[in-house]
Amino acid sequence: MEWLLDNGWILWLVLFLGLAAVETLTLDLFFLMLSVGALAALVATFVGAGLVLQIVVFAVVALLMILLVRPVAVRHLRKGPADQLNNIERLVGAAALALEPVTAHSGTVKIGGDTWTARSADGAALPAGTRLSVARIDGATAVVQPAAAPDSRPAPAGDA
Structure with missing residues (x-):
């Protein structure tokens, strides 16, 4: 000692x-x-x-x-430029496609060529084939929401 x-x-x-x-x-x-x-x-x-x-x-x-x-x-x-985000941060806002129905508890989506387990952000049931966007990532599960509908208004004249 x-x-x-x-x-x-x-x-x-x-x-x-x-x-x-x-x-x-x-x-x-x-x-x-x-x-x-x-x-x-x-x-x-x-x-x-x-x-x-x-x-x-x-x-x-x-x-x-x-x-x-x-x-x-x-x-x-x-904090930093977008090119320095990690893979999870890059997925937020990405487009996804429901491969099977997505509910508040289960589902499968395709994000950029990869298949992820998923659940809906608001608990609503989303049918297979629905276009979605990634709201956040919880562990290995993508929390998704319906993708915003594309703007259907006609383009102003002269913007062709």
Whole structure:
């Protein structure tokens, strides 16, 4: 135990590197915030803080990072040009075709060549063959709604 108190910096360094490594697998920015807390505790160790103060520094810095920095960082990472959207975000608003009746609980649709399980957004039954649009994606299920009818008004003269 005395060795651990004398060499506590090793514990914080291993925790810092371990949490940073876990972050590379999750890419959620949560473990990165904990890792920064461990880095702050490592610095506190070198400044001469006792073990209890090191733990408090870790907890406070990690909590502040999670509550204040992470939401801003996640918001900045999620916004971006349309060409940087992930596959799920690109599907929202896409055209779909009901392959079998879609209800509030079940159904199958074709979206861009792929077959998805589906359910209707408003709970209405949509018959097979209906043109739909994707309202959102819940896990592996597309939540769909009837596609907006194309504009049937004649084009103004001269716009041919």
